[in-house]
Amino acid sequence: MSLFEAEADFVEVPSAVTRIRLTVAYDGSPFHGFAENIGVTTVAGTLRQAAEKVLGHEITLVCAGRTDRGVHGWGQVVSFDVRKGTDLEAFQKSINMMCRPQIVVRDIAVAEADFDARFGAVSRAYKYRVLNHAIPNPFLLSTTWHVPKPLDVRAMRAAVTPLLGEHDFTSFCRKQTAADGAIKSRVRRLLRADWLEVDEHQLVFEIEASSFCQQMVRAIVGTMVDVGHGKYNVADVKTMLEARDRTVAGQVAPPQGLVLWQVKYTK
DSSP, X not given: OOSOOSOOOOBOOOSSEEEEEEEEEEOOTTSSOSSOOTTSOOHHHHHHHHHHHHHSBOOOOEESOOOOTTOEEEEEEEEEEEETTOOHHHHHHHHHHHHTTTEEEEEEEEOOTTOOTTTTEEEEEEEEEEEOSSSOOGGGTTTSEEOXXXXXXXXXXXXXXXXXXXXXXXXXXXXXXOTTSOBXXXXXXXXXXXXXXXXXXXXXXXXXXXXXXXXXXXXXXXXXXXXXXXXXXXXXXXXXXHHTOGGGSOOOOOGGGEEEEEEEEOO
């Protein structure tokens, strides 16, 4: 179902258009992921319908990364064409009034005519928050993974090292099939990854790569938490990576701790 039940009379995209780029933040809790999916409420579907209602014409919305159900966004980037001369400030205000508080357009700007939020991106960065304390915090319930047992953060930091660089991350990704039935490549280039201690009880995992395959970050985080509990060590993680077998790696972390934090472009 959509947040917008009323249907408007849309026209096709006008011939004189301007491509725009939006930076979008959202609470993923009530949505069935970012990408549109028939019969369920998604971030992209809600955003597109609001945009079309304001603009009065159809749009083709392109995003930098499709986040899973329950995953949040702070730096998600989307692009689409609008009628030339559209008041972007007024458009942003209207979208935020319609989609708040779950979805907010943080920034809006005119982009190059050939800008593509997905294919123009050179890297994506995520953050994953863990509450490592015996007692849960209800105010952090929707944005952290509560892990009550103490974690060895030093071991977790060391265990990330074998994953840096370009590898086949099959052991840390869900298998995806292309339209022609072929298995999609799970080779990715991991640029950086580290665990930061925000305070006595909160940890943040920061990770950046050229792109990510489905559930890759959550599988890595889950495996690192297993390392922090002494189940695996650095050598085990290296062996997992080389095995290219999802069954040999650790658990998949829950979605609520994950945030698409930033998307980088060359222009």
